[in-house]
Amino acid sequence: MKECSNKRAFGGIYKCNIVDELFFYFSGHGHYDGSEFYYILSDYNSNKLRQTSLENSELDNLFRSLKPEKTIKIVDACNSGVGYIKDADNVGEYVKSTKDNFKTCYFMFSTQNDQGSYADTQLSYFTKSFLQAVCKHDARTIRYKDVVDYISDDFSGNARQKPLFAIQADFTDVFMDIPESIRTVIDSYMADQKSPEASGVQGAPQAHVLSLLQAVKNAAESYKDKAYIQRSLDGIKGIKVEAVLGKSVVELFEATPSTSSNSLDFPDAEVIGNWLNKDKSSPSLFAKATGEYRQVSRRVLKGGAGFSLSNLSSLFPNKDDDALYTTKIFSEWFVTGFSQTEEFSYVGMIVNLEPKYASLKRYTFYFVPIFSRTKAVCFSRTVESIEEGFGKYKDSSKTKWFVGEVFLENEKDVGGYFREKLKEFGEYILSAIGKEFLDIDVDLTDSAANPLGD
Incomplete structure (x- = not known):
């Protein structure tokens, strides 16, 4: 400048x-x-x-x-x-x-x-x-x-x-x-x-x-319309996941990408819902938390005991004392997931990696982009599953959702972020397999050096 x-x-x-x-x-x-x-x-x-x-x-x-x-x-x-x-x-x-x-x-x-x-x-x-x-x-x-x-x-x-x-x-x-x-x-x-x-x-x-x-x-130029967001989603859907994951991963797994419009298809969807409730920028995002009211029981001080204020409960820590405490039923709101406030073609991407060999675990990659008119907040997560019966798998990893922000300057920007996280997913798998079977760290350059083609 x-x-x-x-x-x-x-x-x-x-x-x-x-x-x-x-x-x-x-x-x-x-x-x-x-x-x-x-x-x-x-x-x-x-x-x-x-x-x-x-x-x-x-x-x-x-x-x-x-x-x-x-x-x-x-x-x-x-x-x-x-x-x-x-x-x-x-x-x-x-x-x-x-x-x-x-x-x-x-x-x-x-x-x-x-x-x-x-x-x-x-x-x-x-x-x-x-x-x-x-x-x-x-x-x-x-x-x-x-x-x-x-x-x-x-x-x-x-x-x-x-x-x-x-x-x-x-x-x-x-x-x-x-x-x-x-x-x-x-x-x-x-x-x-x-x-x-x-x-x-x-x-x-x-x-x-x-x-x-x-x-x-000038500021209005950064605000995108619904068609722009849909084109971004279409671009993500059109990415060839095998090319991003690389030859080494595809030799071991059958990669199957899919989309879902149901937030409950994504593990721990309530985590994303709670994030939407707490984050200051979430009101501008085209999504909201969903949930339900549930009946819960709590032990509270009896008013007749002369202590009706709940903040006095710290003075009487033994809540099993029926002389001081009674059980009451309350109705409380629990976040169970999230939903879009604007209708788009899908909520998120799911990439399943089915093992080609019985000695391997199954892996799944989840990607949820939540849009506003100026940015996309992208949630990504890797889940590892072990076989507990023929064709039956149980999630064994305790991974968490990762969140990142992408400003909408180009229709391919969110797709580029998806590629980046999917590549990290493939590298994570190769590293985990290398440590399990060879007790070594795998050279991760192989997946990038041997693409299957765009």
Whole structure:
């Protein structure tokens, strides 16, 4: 990216020079994820956050490498009206971890907590206040402390936006001398700018209507329709599992892929259902937990014993004491599985590996992709079965569901993830067989080096 290459060039030019003062001013969009602040660049893509933005820690590392005597960082940004930093405790930790890396520093942020950084059609309020601090200052010399004081007073009555300042200095540092020519330029620029509060017009979050519309359009591109999801499912179904598993596995097993629309065909389906209940992103997924009410008995304290509150049960641990406890029946909801909230051609894939030799166990691979409009949450699991009668098998492994996320950038992305997990399934089987029969680790490159063809 052009911005990043310019940054590296900047560092190369000044790294060997003595830097008395470093002044950085950013006005634009930003994003804070709870641990890192990102400067949003002109080619920003929400699905490629780190590739199309600049991490604050990376910028700080660049600044720190220059070893400036004084660092001034001013960030006038928000994330499309959402707060730059959402939690007051995080603000303190974030700012402290940043400013402690510099000798003398003045950090100014246009907003904090869950507020937006606001603007009119011409200029952000914060930057406008910064210019007014210079223009309206009586003395010829203005300190950074004078700028901070002016902006603080300017926003003191603004409940929607409150700037944040972090200073590690003695407040005597001079920002600039103000010649009359500078005052004239600022006066001329500000002459026609009226505060929305003064004119009765409520300001909008810091983005022009056109750029806000474009941001919405850009985000909408990552939202897929039902036909897209169905094509992704068809693509998974069309994958030749023998080619993915490889020659070594196919020589030992008969691979039979199938699809199922019944979640109960998948072992421990309630695990996926419970995940859907607990995960914060699950409301946007086209699936929900299913279950049933069951009658359960519980021992509870008798009210007549003078202890009707259940939290007192810890004082009387012996629940077999009929003088204090009684048995009551309750109706409770139990998750038994999950179901799709949108109808697709199937719920998940099942790949059975029937052994060609009696000395082998049977293996089954399960794959359940649950879609939203922007991603697929993919559950995968391997089950090992032993023969307990002729043609009768019993699950013997205690494996768990593995979960992974795939963003929908290409119709083949979820299929690619399926291939990856299926290949791992084949490698796991070869490794298990090698240890059982040869007491060695099998060279797993064979399965990849001898494909049966796509």
